[in-house]
Amino acid sequence: MTDLLARHRAVLPSWMPLYYAEPIEIVSGSGRRVTDAAGRIYLDFFGGVLTTMVGYDVPEVREAVERQLRSGVAHTSTLYLIRQQVELAEKIARVSGIPDARVFFTNSGTEANEAALLVATNYRRSNQVLAVRNSYHGRSYAAMGVTGNRGWSASTLNPLNVSYLHSGDRLRGLFRHLSDADHIEAAAEDLREVLATQTAGEVACLIAEPIQGVGGFVHAPDGLFAALHKVLDERGILFISDEVQTGWGRTGDHFWGYQAHGVTPDLLTFAKGIGNGFALAGVVGRAEVLDSVEAVSFSTFGGNPISTAAGNAVLDYVLEHDLQANARRVGAILRDGLRAAAGRYPIVAEVRGRGLMLAVEFVRPGTVEPDPAVTTRVFEECRARGLLVGKGGLYGNAVRMGPPLTLTEDEAREGLEILVASIATVSAGEAVACGVSA
Missing domain, CATH: 3.40.640.10 (Type I PLP-dependent aspartate aminotransferase-like (Major domain))
Known part of the structure; x- marks a missing residue:
């Protein structure tokens, strides 16, 4: 992977971003999951920037x-x-x-x-x-x-x-x-x-x-x-x-x-x-x-x-397959779960979106000042736990989710658990850094 990254940087422009401190190469996929070159499997909540809409390797x-x-x-x-x-x-x-x-x-x-x-x-x-x-x-x-x-x-x-x-x-x-x-x-x-x-x-x-x-x-x-x-x-x-x-x-x-x-x-x-x-x-x-x-x-x-x-x-x-209805039903699991958890973590300013198009915005606790550094830490923590999400927002402080519309209820709950755990880990780290209780 180090060799491929070096080759990438040698021939592609510097203004083309790569996700993650250690970029990954996705080599295969099935359903809502992808596998990287190291054999690590991820649940994909970003779908190639909302593009792999019906999932990977769909027979039809x-x-x-x-x-x-x-x-x-x-x-x-x-x-x-x-x-x-x-x-x-x-x-x-x-x-x-x-x-x-x-x-x-x-x-x-x-x-x-x-x-x-x-x-x-x-x-x-x-x-x-x-x-x-x-x-x-x-x-x-x-x-x-x-x-x-x-x-x-x-x-x-x-x-x-x-x-x-x-x-x-x-x-x-x-x-x-x-x-x-x-x-x-x-x-x-x-x-x-x-x-x-x-x-x-x-x-x-x-x-x-x-x-x-x-x-x-x-x-x-x-x-x-x-x-x-x-x-x-x-x-x-x-x-x-x-x-x-x-x-x-x-x-x-x-x-x-x-x-x-x-x-x-x-x-x-x-x-x-x-x-x-x-x-x-x-x-x-x-x-x-x-x-x-x-x-x-x-x-x-x-x-x-x-x-x-x-x-x-x-x-x-x-x-x-009425994927619109599935987006509404499964998206509600994610949205409601994130909103229920958000109040416990002062780094979360807002959970917004509709269906399977959701975002969590991160700020400095007690303010609406954007915190892109915390956002990046949540983003990386999700990857470490096996979940791929996106980033965005005017100030780069929103985690974006646009999973395939075929996402199942069990997969939504699995991803929700990872998201909340990632937010909790980063929030606790911020609290320790600031010398306050999490």
Whole structure:
């Protein structure tokens, strides 16, 4: 492993992070568990950043891909008809909730958001865009340009004119002291003021995540997007729902994150879980909007036969096994267990999220001052005990969990036990360091 790490550092850029003080190589997986090169088995609560959505080595997905490979056609380019692509587009259009929908496939969430921004700015003939503080939408120039998180904005160069709205942060956000109803009203008024003071002429769109992924699974009160949409509608401004992390039933209560708000977006972007590890993403929207791009545009690899074979099998599996309901039921075990334990540990500020999209935020006891060092210790302790989780948040002080939607109740309890034990161990260590009782 030391040799592989040295080789990695010799040929890959320094700004590509590796998890853990001693990085691991995952060499095999089954269900919700993976094995590293040293033979250590882990329960995976992060799923390749919420991507291995139905688990590892799923026969239905493997067989669908193998059938396509056996045909001898791994790629034809989207300049030809691709049956798997058409079939998947039909399914996605049907479940999207968007009337008269069209689908454009890409390789990643970044590309999907880039395509949505291309469509919206063409449709509205404007490069003015509204985004949200603490957001993350990708690493290309336009997607990075609408990202409201300094730690992920690697460049100030931006083809768009962007104005930012307040986030749903309940710990430090400017609306943190407000009730849900007052928060929604204040956010709508903030939108009106931003439009009146920071924009000129037509505005293309608002792009927002129903739950902010990299932002640490922060989310606003249900119904917020509906209130914002009323203001947008008055001016013909489009709404893009970035569902790269929140789609496919992960939030448990809904198939799409936007559905918690009682509003239908003009454009919806998706990625990650639909490919279950194969590169697959895209944007779905109303035909009138998606067809507004006047120049020729296509994606060489987007929606290729292999990835869409996987995507068809994944979506069928999600629907046939009602994984949305499983996310709601199993996610509640984790959420309720973590919240019940959180009060015992002053390093925990908040447990938040929905379904199988959960986060724990860590702070210095008695404050809301972020503590990324404690977060890292909890993160490492989980790994030492056999559980893989993620990190995130604006200040790097949130442990994120996005397990496969196939997670069982027993596995949820197993992971919960490890999480609570890890938090307890780190909390006790902090108390000793500070000279107080744990």
